[in-house]
Each structure stands twice: as structure tokens, then as C-alpha cells.
Amino acid sequence: MITQNPEDIDGDILKQTNTNIFLGLREEVITKVPSIPRGYEQDLQKYGKGQAVIKAPDVEAVEVKGLPYCLTQHSN
Numbered sequence: 001m002i003t004q005n006p007e008d009i010d011g012d013i014l015k016q017t018n019t020n021i022f023l024g025l026r027e028e029v030i031t032k033v034p035s036i037p038r039g040y041e042q043d044l045q046k047y048g049k050g051q052a053v054i055k056a057p058d059v060e061a062v063e064v065k066g067l068p069y070c071l072t073q074h075s076n
Contacts, residue, residue: 007032019056023047037061 001017003009007029014035022036024047030036036044037055043063044053050066 005029006035019054022053022055024051 001009001013006014006022006025011034014033017035020035022040022044025033025036025044027045030041030044035055037053038061040053040061040063052064053061054064055061
């Protein structure tokens with residue numbers, strides 16, 4: 001599932017997801033989502049394009065940064 005509003009997802013459903021990818025979020029959203037990894041609450045508010053935190057079971061949360069350039073050429 002993908003959403004721009006993770007607080008809209010029922011808590012019971014969120015508990016059943018194994019891997020979560022968190023992109024930049026507003027403070028009011030962060031306070032409503034209990035599955036955000038500890039220590040990233042403030043950072044998520046400042047994330048730009050290509051930055052994310054990945055959280056998976058039995059794995060320490062990790063920050064991912066994107067490449068400074070696009071790998072795929074999009075021309076029409």
C-alpha cells in the first residue's frame with residue numbers, strides 16, 4: 001500500500017506490514033504514526049527528494065539517500 005497520509009491507515013493494518021518506507025512527512029503526520037523509527041522523527045520533516053527511512057523486522061532502521069542525478073531518461 002502506498003499513501004501520502006499514513007495516519008489514514010488503520011492501526012491494525014499497519015501492524016501487519018513488515019517493511020515500511022518513510023519519505024518526508026509533516027510534523028502533524030509524524031505524531032500520528034507510531035511505526036516511525038525512533039530517532040528519525042525530526043529528520044523526516046527535513047527530507048528532500050530521494051531521501052527516506054526504511055524499517056523492516058529484525059533490521060535496524062536505515063536512512064537512504066538518492067543519487068544526485070536521474071538514471072532513467074524520460075523523453076516523449
